[in-house]
Amino acid sequence: MTDHDAAAIVGIEPAAEADLLLVAVLRELVHAAREPAEDLVISAAGDEIAMAMAALVPEAMARQRGIGIPEAVTLATLRDIGRKHRLYGAETVVPWLVGILRGDVIQVGRLQVERRAGAHGHALHIPESGALSPALVDDSLHRAAAITGAKTFSCESWLLDPRIGSAIPASNIAGFAARFCILDPGAASAEASAAVAKFVFRRSLSEVRDPAVVVPRSSLERLVASTLRGGEEWTSPLGVLTTP
Template sequence: MTQHAALVDLEAVERDEPVSWELVDKLGALIRRTEGVPHPIDPGASGAAVARALIELVPVALERHREADVPAGVTRETLIDVGRKHRLYGAASVVPWMLELMRADVLSAGRLQVSMRESEHGHHLHVPELGPLLPADVDAALARASELTGSARYACTSWLLDLRLSSALAGSNIAAFAERFDIVSGDEETLLASEEAARFVFRRPLVEVLDPALPTKSRLERVVASALRRGRNWTMPTGVLKARHSH
């Protein structure tokens, strides 16, 4: 096991997968480029091959983070998400996200992640798969995000802000998180939102969640699956953080 594999939590991949140096060159050019990461990206390789190439590019990522003056602890927290996403979804399907992490375009802020590039509504917040959205943890993440960005303008685009979800989960941590935002767009039902919900909640593709034989264990799983199995898609609203929650 090398230190680089440990930083991105991909020790098993390093042990079992050969390196494609052509893929290393291709992905390395995207990490080094001045412009943002293109979406989507077809790496033309398996998830394991992409993950193995990214291990070789950790030194390039560390250089990008140092150039951006990212604190070492934040770099460690950020890069660990590369391994997490590979195990959940396969690296080939989320290449743009992994490159944004390695380029320091997206950084860990504790319970949340934050885009360092400012959009129309502010810096976008992202919710990693790290368990409950405890309000105190979200408060701390917003404070950390403000330290990293120097801003108090934040937005979030997520199926977690679907008003039907907040209503069905009234009193929950998810509802409390959604209540922090004023919805400004994106209230139409979309297949993409349903795919994101299925992946986030069940760690499975949408087609598997639609199967009534798949059991639902938690309140959140029952709510998400019930809507999907009735033929309703979820929405993916964009919300702007309310002023009283700004840090």
């Protein structure tokens, strides 16, 4: 596989050859017995990290093939490297992207699912890749259950904040949230507010709170902006759902 092919798989523009020392550091993390620490930081530019991750695509594909992940799922999963790099910079989400290479998190249709079950089942994540329609969610849950053997899924996210269901009940996000039985409503916090600002606006919390910087356009954007500008904080509830 050429560097160009690998870069295309992860969704980045091929650049200079990957830094071999950086590739070696990432390779060790990919093949380690344990998942990387959440506070892992690598002192390198985002473009360099993304290119080094692309260099590890053949190894990542072999690893995921060896643990029974279908190739189509692996290819969809690896595209999150380019997506996250474009949106946030690979240097800001290294632990997550290493997990993508390892196959600790896989993308099954519209959703991402953690292969290993936690205390409340297999955790779900929602990639930044379009509408969250009920049909797509149904398909993803069905396929994820088939691949992982999961019967219970969990989600801890700003998407489950009850204000969405109250303000825009007909939205796809409200429909997604309604699938879950809330175990913990989550405390309103600056951390949750920063997360909703990041994922809805691709902006910092301080920027979203400034009307001169951010102009909301959709119903969701108006809800989030008015909440944060009104001095309220967002929440990240924890919910679970069981497949039929």
